[in-house]
Amino acid sequence: MGSVFGTLFRVSTWGESHGVSVGGVVDGCPPRIPLTREEIQKELDRRRPGQSDIVTPRNEADEVEILSGIYNGLTLGTPIAFEVRNKDQRGGAYDNQKDVFRPSHADFTYQSKFGIRAVEGGGRASARETLARVAAGAIARKMLQMAANVRIVAYVERVQDIAMPELDEAPLEADVEATAVRCPHPDSAARMIERIKAVRAEGDSVGGVIRCHLQNVPAGLGEPVFDRLEADLAKAMLSIPATKGFEFGSGFAGTLLKGSEHNDIYISKEGRIGTVTNRSGGIQGGISDGEEISFRVAFKPTATILRRQETVDREGKPAEILAKGRHDPCVLPRAVPIVEAMAALVLADHALRNAAQNTFLRL
Amino acid sequence: MGSVFGTLFRVSTWGESHGVSVGGVVDGCPPRIPLTREEIQKELDRRRPGQSDIVTPRNEADEVEILSGIYNGLTLGTPIAFEVRNKDQRGGAYDNQKDVFRPSHADFTYQSKFGIRAVEGGGRASARETLARVAAGAIARKMLQMAANVRIVAYVERVQDIAMPELDEAPLEADVEATAVRCPHPDSAARMIERIKAVRAEGDSVGGVIRCHLQNVPAGLGEPVFDRLEADLAKAMLSIPATKGFEFGSGFAGTLLKGSEHNDIYISKEGRIGTVTNRSGGIQGGISDGEEISFRVAFKPTATILRRQETVDREGKPAEILAKGRHDPCVLPRAVPIVEAMAALVLADHALRNAAQNTFLRL
């Protein structure tokens, strides 16, 4: 269980790191939306291994094939399935991981829960599964763009202690994509890249913070009580491997302010009601207010490090492990499109839920 | 939509701040669990208005009535419904809020989404709905206690900039309940209470951070990919009114460490496999590892302040608003049982999901 996401825009994914394929099926995408394989591939390319000299060199082109749901370039309204065949399938490179648990990986918990696990590359626990999220997110994104020109932009705001200056609103995508680390502030980006290379040289790893902005989200998305927009965004973000925290709007820092300093005052803005400041992060009472939505996601340093580590084997006896091969010394550059994709899935689902209620009387 | 929570331990809640009643129905609680009205009432009393001199004086005893699902003191396995009748029903005290939007409240977003709203006390957007969560949480808690002696302890760790020292593990409940602010560190508690009284005297408000510990959670709870335990905890916490952020284990601070500093090394512990440190916060790859689970939740300063604020009316014309009456200058003391309740709901649901898979072959 647990590999299905969404109520109306429902995504079901499959695939282990070194299995036959990784893929997904989207049930609930409205009909007659123009969609091409290239629009999905473009997002997968942003998440692809081997895309720059600061990410894992694992050799996977990650070419997606659409299996159903598109007809003459338009969505049919029925399930859209897609898959990426794994080129780098099962081999013997992981024999040393069969009987010992890698620290801060899911080996032990999968073994505890299921009594079995696909050893190679972490199996289902590998971040490789996120390619299905990115593909599904590309579909959601296209739908949101068609409906309301929604814009979703994430970027690396901080690597370890190297932080770019805080932005008031979303940067240009081109500025994000301009650097290998996906930080739109060139000076900070250069320092981040230098840091990543330095820790990699030490066989170590780093984490950091990704920030994401959602623009042109109409007021009214989100549901009272449990399915608040920020709650579903939080779930979506914390479902991404290696995440440790989520905050939106003023976040944890907002707890230092008094109410009189924190409240966002309403004003009239170009024919709509808006707020002067945006400490609310575009969401009030769980529902979007028409202002830009922004949030941050914390990522831990990559658990795989190229150093000898102590651990135990399946019987609990002391053992040592030394990772071989390829890994990301910092997951953030490749996590940017994943954050965007998960945000798109949440918005798409809430947009459909909102459409159901608010257009019903025009049935 | 949005007032239903959970997959197997499913809670559906209802009620506006000043409507007839607030209540809920739990579908999925296993049969034959001893449960009394008093066990539920005890938790409601911890969330009750008027419980101390630092919370709202709204006069509500919040007495719960169980409507179904209990028979001779045992759960039947069929829906358990409960309700609290509102004593303080609709009145004219809120006339000034009918046509203007309170800053950083949900008035505007509810009006945008639904084209109608229950004005008094915020209607469905009022934190009064959380009493149904606390009642449902009490049921979940009893179930978890019976099954594995699970212990759930939350407390106020910080009010504005006043932080207690960080704890290594859960404090005693008695120490949490010993102070009106629900901070188990008496000196910090005294300063927090002083601060809350000071801002109230100014007609202002403050926020802060609640920390929560989950003990005796068996390894194996949580599902791969989307329904990770931390993801569902994040959703649960961000669904609580006034929350701005969530982090578990090392959280945002963990992003400053290197992998070699952050990884938790496995060792053998009293017949089970555990970790030396616990930066993972008791969860690896979305699944509990048997260590203590801990997380933090950020709460903004209460939006209601007793000061004149600028805003707009429904036509977007400038207006002023001055809150009358009763409010919490700091929501955190009363939010402690809400955080615990939501954590209990998440654990109960995942415990049942896990039981389904892992005990199936013993059908």
Added chain:
Amino acid sequence: MGSVFGTLFRVSTWGESHGVSVGGVVDGCPPRIPLTREEIQKELDRRRPGQSDIVTPRNEADEVEILSGIYNGLTLGTPIAFEVRNKDQRGGAYDNQKDVFRPSHADFTYQSKFGIRAVEGGGRASARETLARVAAGAIARKMLQMAANVRIVAYVERVQDIAMPELDEAPLEADVEATAVRCPHPDSAARMIERIKAVRAEGDSVGGVIRCHLQNVPAGLGEPVFDRLEADLAKAMLSIPATKGFEFGSGFAGTLLKGSEHNDIYISKEGRIGTVTNRSGGIQGGISDGEEISFRVAFKPTATILRRQETVDREGKPAEILAKGRHDPCVLPRAVPIVEAMAALVLADHALRNAAQNTFLRL
């Protein structure tokens, strides 16, 4: 589990036959729909015990109270809860049922599944729970009426072997309500009533068939593959106590025809495309086609009979049981509003699901 129905128009019900109350909460009803307590009560009155001399004389007024979700006569878009307090609560009248299993009742299966059961009146297995369905159905019905003037009419078509002539389309509600047995054909109704009284005099019971027509359902409701409109109608109907079968359109009799005799030919009808015949029952490929939808539901003879029956006790030892007190010698007259209510719940849910997809691009 199992007491929640629907995806977008979601109903959660509670209550045992002799518990404190029976009620429900509807999450997902769109906002701004005019709704009164009386509209719900009117449907409950049609299902009420004691309404005529051919139904159970159990003395319950079944007065409903709305607990939330209505404001100034309009739905708020947030949960609508309602309850009926049981007047006739737990007593000693059922002591003889505590240790023996009534034939063709749920006593044994509830005991097997839950290891506990509310003995009095069947507890949760009592058809008394259906009053929550009827109340929820009244809300769905109002919504459907507002949106598309949907008309839902069920009636008793057959009692045991006494069948009224087959109708081509829905009769008038007034004609259905004109007889105590809810059969719109007066001669048949008279014979049915006579039969019911005769079997009651013998301490016996009878079953029969209810037919239901849905008019003005727009083309396009229903989803491909699993959530077909007829599939969800079948589930809804078979979830009603005492049902044994479901068929729509030509049903089982249609299996005797050849394809050339069974196919419905398309023609142009008053500006829309329709069919000459309607063996499809208004549904093609799981989706409504704009023609009248019709289906039949089979009800078994009431399991409670006033005759001595053999059975076993909880240890499997031979025992005898003799029902005392009040029961329906034929459930069909009171089941008519239940069939209508369940049909309304299915249509409401599918109407909202359809609205989500088809109006999304007009977000």
Added chain:
Amino acid sequence: MGSVFGTLFRVSTWGESHGVSVGGVVDGCPPRIPLTREEIQKELDRRRPGQSDIVTPRNEADEVEILSGIYNGLTLGTPIAFEVRNKDQRGGAYDNQKDVFRPSHADFTYQSKFGIRAVEGGGRASARETLARVAAGAIARKMLQMAANVRIVAYVERVQDIAMPELDEAPLEADVEATAVRCPHPDSAARMIERIKAVRAEGDSVGGVIRCHLQNVPAGLGEPVFDRLEADLAKAMLSIPATKGFEFGSGFAGTLLKGSEHNDIYISKEGRIGTVTNRSGGIQGGISDGEEISFRVAFKPTATILRRQETVDREGKPAEILAKGRHDPCVLPRAVPIVEAMAALVLADHALRNAAQNTFLRL
């Protein structure tokens, strides 16, 4: 929406008749169940076109590939995906169906709902999608067999008016598979085959009734109120293309009996409590009672006939249509494994739901 089935054993399917592939993903299958590709293929072969001289000659080997979720011959507890690539992809053979609606097919309703449809072979509305159900059902079946040796046997009981004698319990699979029509009564089978060939020679088609028996289902499966076992079976069966009705146990015929004739008397049976007769069809109050479960499903005559039929085009103008090519003159022989598969999916889901509640306290 609508292509996802189940709560805990959740199946999501995809694929159009002439698209790239038809497949599905099962999320929720417990871990460590032995499962091979051949076990799935075996069931697909029973549903395959071209298997005998009374079914469609469409040339598809329908070879399944498992994409994920199996490791060293055992299920991993994570999603099991599978697909069948279509050999017979899009061509020009269906040009005559682009602008006209085939009588009693889903062309018109899909066009009405989605404003677009995959013309070739009915696209998503084609019964070709059922191969994903059969594959998923094979997984469910294996799981049920491992857990409780559950046995699922369906067969053709009637073709048009040719009915085999009613059986008291499930026949042998070998007897079902012994005839091309999947009727275990050789004389009836011969007459059914003759009839099918005769109507095919006329360019016509026939329908009939499939009966299904479920053996060794433990008492306790099914949930009160909405998710009754018979309700979910009814939904599952009515979701199969071409179905018109469902009945279980005594079914429609049971409505002719009196209560005293219909009730099943309890007795002690080899150490368990059972019933003398089984008009209840193995289910009481929505929950299995340990007796054999049996039900019937009505299938209409195939809508595709090789005769000229009147219809309309998309503008509602009169048109004619003459089907070309390959079709089943009677869908029942190939529908037998589909009925079994859907029954397996329902039982698997309820088995897991029951395991969740009843084993929880042994967490």
